Amino acid sequence: MNTTLRYRPLNLGRWLLWGTTALIFVLAPLFSDASFALTLLSQMGILIIFSLSYNMLLGQSGMLxxxxxxxSGLGAYIAVHALNFIGKGxxxxxxxxxxxxxGCAGLVFGSIFGYVTTKKSxxxxAMISLGIGEMVFACVLMFPGFFGGEGGITTNRVVGSAVLGVTYGPAxxxxxxxxxxxxxxxxxxxxLTQTPLGRMANAVRDNPERAEFIGYNTQRVRYIQLMLSAFFAGVAGSLSCINYEIVSAENVSAIRSGGVLIATFIGGVGLFFGPIxxxxxxxxxxxxxxxxxxxxLLYLGLFFLLMVLYAPGGVAWLVAIQLPVLRARRLTDLLWPYSLAILAAAVCVIGLVGSVEMLYHAALESGGDRHIQWFGLNVDVRTPTPWLVTSAxxxxGGLATRYAMQFVQRRWDTIQLALRQVAT
Amino acid sequence: MNTNTPALALHEVRKQFGATQIIHGVNLVIAAGERHAIIGPNGAGKSTLFNLISGRFPVSSGRISLRGHDITGCTPFQINRLGLARSFQVTNIFHRMSVFENIRCATLWSLGYGYSFWHRVGALRDVRERSEQVMEHIGLARRRDISAGVLTYAEQRALEIGITIAGDAPVILLDEPTAGMSRTEAAQAMALIQRVTQGRTLLMVEHDMSVVFGLADRISVLVYGECIASGTPAEIRANAAVQEAYLGSLHPQTEAT
Known part of the structure; x- marks a missing residue:
């Protein structure tokens, strides 16, 4: 009946969304010509692929x-050797x-290790994946011939024949x-999320037992999903190889694995765009x-902690729950509580950052200089006054944030109740 | 399929957990197209028997065959692919997915899409038509985009049956489909079961005697892991051993209906 009418605006929205994304990718480097911005953007692009591939496991299939x-690391190693072969001709x-x-290297390693890890959920x-991570890291250091030991393997990306003048010399x-x-x-x-496999990955995540009773081998679903995810991880690894022109043991380390977990979780595992x-x-x-x-790293850790405790759905979820409120034109009711909460949190953060920075300064750089320059303010970390100020x-700020959040919560509940009454 | 081949045949099926024997050598033959109910007091092993047939637990000894295939020791998904689908006593659905998604997932294997990652599921006409047909059948078409977790209890039970029949399996096992329902809800559920199992073989566990006697062609009585009687509803009513073991408490109920 009205299905066509219902679907058309949705598809238009999707085109707009992808179009805007493409436009952002194209225009992003034009806003700043500093090489720093370019480094930042390149790193973001690589991590976007890596964390999306990670979320194929965590968010979509429930595999931590x-x-x-x-x-990504082994994919990068294969890519760096391939690049060196290209260089040698x-x-x-x-x-x-x-x-x-x-990517193909990632797929191959995914099919080998994944066969073992996906036997269980x-x-x-999680334990087996940790074990395999440690094992691969140890192997990388054990065979310096192929992996280059601690120093890793360096390469030069400006090789082969330039296509249309593209040499990959300039960043x-x-x-x-x-x-x-x-x-x-x-x-x-x-x-991939819109294919039978992608839908069944969700089903296996939510209720593996029921999935078995509708004809699916849950182990096979996890295995294929992991292999595909490993392919994209390998793509991300190769891009980091091209970007940095070095691949070392750090690329396969637990630090990297932990990093992508944190990035994905902060963004939000429940929605596709969360990891981005x-x-x-x-x-x-x-x-x-x-x-x-x-x-x-301390700030990142604290942020991660806060997200896990108070917004386990990630930033994407925080954004997504505003949409129904926005659609009902009730977001203005929240403007005031939100502003208060943000203001209070900002005061709290300033106090925190001040204390932490002084602590780091006193502990690590107390050698000669005992002063920090803050926005033209000359702060002496040996005197009690700045400590008192930041602590206060x-x-x-902390107390104010608490009260402000209660205010937000009350308004939020009122609006949700009203929305539900409209719905029924 | 040869019409003489039974849809389901159990031969001397036993199950023990540790030292406790739950199922003591059950023999059961269910003809194709038959609606068969298993009744028995609590703890008789009815749900365990279902779990053995559907492959949730392995049997300790004995053989089970489904439409001529030996399925002893098979996994649930293998048994499902051979044409048996089951529902659960405790609602077992995909809570975070919509009604439509629940049904759609249940159609995918039987329509041959398997682990495909090259089909766009939204563009599969047969999947959509089959899913919509099933939703129409179970009366949840209007709740299509609602998350399964927020449906009412009776709706969730209907969805449970919907997931079970969506794969178009010829043999259906329903484990207490009307458990926890009011009289009217149970009557509706009974009509639904009657409708959706048209032309299929049905094996069900049920406590509600009005549902059992209204729906079943044959009834088996399971007491302490043994099948003490098997026959038409009239035969079961008349069976002295059954009355002794079980029906005594139920007579007033059946007369009331």
């Missing part, structure tokens, strides 16, 4: 992996398509290569914030 870097292959080689899967060309791959992988991974937001935020923390402060900000 502690060893996803194995697939023994292999004729366009550099632009190098991620395909890395839940905690057992901007590398960025556009990453952006193109990120965009293609995003579409491919989204398309997560990758952007994580990169901002890891690259932008780390150039300002040594304490960035932290405490008052």
């Amino acid at each position: 992996s502690f060893g996803h870097a194995v697939y 023994t292999l004729h292959f366009p550099v632009s398509l190098l991620p395909l080689i890395g 839940g905690t057992t899967f 901007i060309q590398v960025y556009y290569l990453i952006a193109a791959w990120a965009f293609i992988c995003m579409i491919a991974m989204f398309a 937001l997560g990758a952007i935020l994580f990169t901002l923390f890891a690259i932008a914030l780390s150039s300002f402060t040594k304490a960035w 900000l932290l405490l008052c």
Whole structure:
């Protein structure tokens, strides 16, 4: 009956969404010509692919992996050797398509390790993935001939014949290569969620027992899903190989595996675009914030903790739950409580950051200089006044945030109740 | 299929958990197209018997065959692919998915899409038509996009049956389909079962005697893991051993209906 009418605006929305995404990828580097911005954007593109591939396991199939870097890392190793062969002239292959080689390597390793890990789900899967991650890391250090030991393997991306003048010498060309791959992988991974396998991955995540009784071998569903996910991880690994021109043991380490877990979770595992937001935020923390402060990892950890405790659906979920309110034109009712909460939280964060920075300064750089320059303010960390000020900000901000959040919660509940009454 | 081949045949099926024997050598033959009910007091092993037939638990000894195939020791998905679908006593659906998604997932294997990652599921006409047909059957077409977790209890039970029949299996096992329902809901569920099992073989466990005697062609009585009687509703009513073991408490109920 009215199905066509119902679907058309949805599809238009989808086209708009993908179009905007493509446009952002194209235009992003034009806003700033600093090489720093380009580094940041390239890193984001790579992490977007990696965390989306991770979410094929965690969010879509309910597999918590502690060893996803194995697939991106080994893919990167195969890619770096392939790139070196291209450099020597023994292999004729366009550099632009190098991620395909890395992806296939990821697929192969996924089919080997995944056969073992996906035999079980839940905690057992998590444990085995951790074990395989550690095993691969140990192997990488054990065979320096292939893996280059601690130092890793270096390469040169400016090899082979330039196609249409694209040499991948300038960073901007590398960025556009990453952006193109990120965009293609995003579409491919989204398309996969709309296939029988993708739908059954969700079914297996929600109720594996019932899935068995409607004809599906849950182990097989997990296995295929993991192999496909490992392919995209391998693509991400190859792009990082091209971007940094070095692949080392760090690429397969538990730190990488943990990083992608944090990025994906912060962004939100329940929605397809969650990991994209997560990758952007994580990169901002890891690259932008780390150039300002040594304490960035502490801030990232605290942020992760807060998200796990108060917004387990991630940033994407926080955005998504506003949409019905926005559609009902009730978001203005929340403007005031939200502003209050943000203001209170900002005071709290300023207090926290002040205290942490002074602590780091006193502990790590107390050698000669005992002063910090803050926005023209000369702060002496040996005097009690700044400590008192930051502690007071932290405490008052914290308390104010609590009250503001209660205010938000009350308004939120009222609006939800009203929306539900409209629905019935 | 040869019409003489029974839809389901159990031969000396036994099951023990540790030292406790739950099923003591059950023999049961269910003809194709028959509606068969298993009744018995609580703890008689009815649900265990279902779990053995559908492959949820392995049998300790004995043989089970489904439409001529030996399915002893097969996994649930293998048994399902051979043409047996079951529902559960405790509602067992995909809570986070919509009604439509629940049904759609249940049609995919039988329509041959398997583990495909090259079909767009929304564009599969046969899947959509079959799913819509099933939703129409179970009366949930208007609840299509509602998340299964927020349906009412009776609707969830209907969805449970919908998932079971969506794969078009010729042999259907229903484990207490009307458990926890009011009289009117149970009557509706009975009509639904009658409708959707048209032309199929049905084996059901049921406590509600009005449903059992209204629906079943044959009835088996299971007491302490043994099948003490098997026959038409009239035969079962008249059976002295059954009355002794079980029906005594139920006579007033059946007369009331």
